[in-house]
Structure formats: C-alpha cells, structure tokens
Amino acid sequence: MKKNKEIAISVNDLHVYYRDLNRFSFKRGLKSKGSGKLFKAINGVSFEVPKGQILGICGKNGAGKSTLLRAISGIFSPDSGSINLHGNSVSLLSIGVGFQKQLTGYENIYLSGMLLGYTKEVIDTKVDEIIEFSELGDAIDKPVRGYSSGMYSKLAFSITAILETDIILIDEVLSVGDVHFKEKSYNKMKELISDESRTVVIVSHSTNTIVELCDRVIWLNDGVIKDEGDPKKIMSKYEEFMREEA
Numbered sequence: 001m002k003k004n005k006e007i008a009i010s011v012n013d014l015h016v017y018y019r020d021l022n023r024f025s026f027k028r029g030l031k032s033k034g035s036g037k038l039f040k041a042i043n044g045v046s047f048e049v050p051k052g053q054i055l056g057i058c059g060k061n062g063a064g065k066s067t068l069l070r071a072i073s074g075i076f077s078p079d080s081g082s083i084n085l086h087g088n089s090v091s092l093l094s095i096g097v098g099f100q101k102q103l104t105g106y107e108n109i110y111l112s113g114m115l116l117g118y119t120k121e122v123i124d125t126k127v128d129e130i131i132e133f134s135e136l137g138d139a140i141d142k143p144v145r146g147y148s149s150g151m152y153s154k155l156a157f158s159i160t161a162i163l164e165t166d167i168i169l170i171d172e173v174l175s176v177g178d179v180h181f182k183e184k185s186y187n188k189m190k191e192l193i194s195d196e197s198r199t200v201v202i203v204s205h206s207t208n209t210i211v212e213l214c215d216r217v218i219w220l221n222d223g224v225i226k227d228e229g230d231p232k233k234i235m236s237k238y239e240e241f242m243r244e245e246a
Contacts, residue, residue: 005050006050006051006086007048007049007050007051007086008049008050008051008052008053008085008086008088008166008167008199009048009049009072009083009084009085009086009088009167009199009201010048010082010083010084010086011045011046011047011048011068011072011081011082011083012046012081012082012083012084013044013045013046013080013081013082014042014044014045014046014068014071014078014080014081014082014083015040015042015043015044015078015079015080015081016040016041016042016064016067016068016071016076016078016079017038017039017040017041017079018038018039018041019037019038019039040223041064041067041223042064042067042068042071042078042223043064043222043223043224044081044224045064045068045081045220045223045224045225046081046225047218047225047228049199049201050199051088051197051199052195052196052197052198052199053199053200053215053216054193054199054200054202054213054214054215054216055199055200055201055202055214055215055216055217055218056201056202056203056204056209056210056213056214056216056217056218056231057069057201057202057203057204057217057218057219057220058203058204058205058210058217058218058219058220058234058235058238059219059220059221059226059238060221060242060245062222063220063221063222063223064220064222064223065171065203065220066094066171066203068203068220069092069094069169069171069201069203070092070094071083072085072090072167072169072201073090073091073092073169074090075092085167088165088166088167088199089116089117089165089166089167090165090166090167090168090169091116091159091160091163091165091167091168091169092169092171093156093157093160093168093169093170093171094156094169094170094171094172099111099112099144099152099155099156100144101143101144101145102143102145103143103144104140104141104142104143104144105134105136105139105140105141105142105144105147105155106127106131106140106141108144108155108159109123109127109130109131109155109159110123110127112159112163113126113159113163116163116165118163123163126162126163129162130158130159130162130163131158133158133161133162133188134154134155134157134158135154135181136151136154136155139151140155150178150181154181154185157185157188161185161188161189161192164192164198166197166198166199167198167199167200167201168192168193168198168199168200168201169200169201169203170189170200170201170202170203170204171203172203172204172205189213190213193213200213202214207235207238207239210231210235211231211232211235214231215231216228216229216230216231217229217230217231217234217235219234219237219238
C-alpha cells in the first residue's frame with residue numbers, strides 16, 4: 001500500500017444536482033426555469049486522497065460514481081462545495097467523454113493531449129507509441145464517430161496511459177474491449193499505478209479490480225458516502241447489500 005501524507009485531491013461538502021425534465025416539454029422548460037424535479041446526484045460528499053493512493057469507488061447504478069469523477073475532472077461544475085487538486089494535472093478515462101466525434105483518432109490524440117496541457121512538440125514524441133499501443137491500425141485515420149465502444153476505449157486508454165498525468169480517473173474502462181486488450185490495459189494500469197507519485201481513482205463494479213488494485217475504497221449510495229475503508233471489508237459489505245437489494 002502506498003503511504004504519503006501529501007494530499008492530491010480534496011473534496012469538501014460537494015453537491016451536484018440535476019434537474020429531471022423528462023416529464024416536461026422543451027417549450028415548457030424554456031418558459032419555466034424551475035421546471036422538473038431536482039435530483040441530487042452528489043449530496044454533501046467530503047474526502048481526501050493522499051498523493052500516490054489508489055482509491056476505488058463502488059456503488060450501484062445511479063449512486064453518483066461517474067458524476068463524482070466528472071466533477072473531479074472539471075467536466076461538471078459543483079452546485080456547491082469545493083474540489084482542490086493541489087496543482088496536479090488530471091485525466092479522465094471514460095467511454096463517451098473527451099473526443100470530438102467528427103475528428104479522426106489521430107487528430108483526437110493531439111486534441112486530448114493539448115487539453116491535458118501538453119505541447120504539440122511533446123505529443124509528437126508520443127503519438128507513434130499511442131497508436132501502436134491502441135492497436136487501431138488504419139482506423140486511427142478515420143473519424144471516431146464510426147468507432148465501436150471497444151475501439152473508443154482502446155484509444156482513450158492509450159492516450160491516458162502514454163500521456164501520463166499526476167491524477168488518473170478511470171470510469172469502468174478496464175472492463176471494456178476484447179480479452180487481449182483488456183489484459184494488456186490491466187497490466188499497463190498496474191504498471192502506471194506502481195509509481196509512488198501517481199494518484200488513481202477507479203470507479204468499478206468489479207470486486208476483483210478494486211480489491212487487487214486499490215488501497216482504499218469509498219462506497220457511494222444515492223449520492224452520499226455509505227462507507228469507506230479497506231477494500232476487502234467494504235466490498236464484502238457492498239456485495240451483501242447488493243444481494244439483499246436484488
């Protein structure tokens with residue numbers, strides 16, 4: 001287990017709300033700002049992640065896991081509360097996030113790299129390695145709108161793995177793709193997180209992934225922290241909870 005007193009991520013009393021407009025027409029929604037039921041995706045969550053720690057986040061569908069990662073990455077703005085990354089660079093590895101679908105895979109490598117703060121010159125030195133790791137072949141020169149979820153995940157993972165950031169946020173991507181690439185990406189992730197200075201947050205439904213890779217786990221339920229601590233103990237409680245819910 002990695003131990004470091006320096007804090008990489010501080011989340012304090014975080015609230016992220018959605019407004020459910022499913023029952024309202026678009027025109028009606030334009031006329032009434034307050035239309036729709038307010039859904040509290042994240043409701044007063046606070047925690048810290050020491051530098052170098054591998055944090056797992058578990059919870060049933062709709063618990064707020066992906067919303068939390070998107071808030072930490074800066075995609076979502078909190079309605080209240082704060083997130084402090086203490087000057088660390090951060091990347092989010094998630095299907096459906098971060099690519100411009102009309103651009104080619106090659107072009108998206110540069111776009112993603114620049115959004116992570118890398119210069120074109122640095123990306124130039126890494127682009128061949130990214131393409132090789134992705135195993136996309138000629139598809140790298142095609143628009144990503146035509147990619148399958150497996151191809152998309154391969155490119156997303158390859159960019160994040162090769163253009164390393166201080167903090168890596170992973171949203172279930174390790175469970176997507178063919179068997180060969182899944183094993184390859186899993187081994188690469190283990191290599192990345194062995195770096196004592198790198199902080200990783202993994203959202204996963206896989207008990208094995210969290211128990212094997214993580215130092216600590218937070219169990220989210222209905223937007224709040226239900227429990228946190230040792231991965232084996234928390235995942236055992238979580239699995240029992242899910243069996244009772246079934």
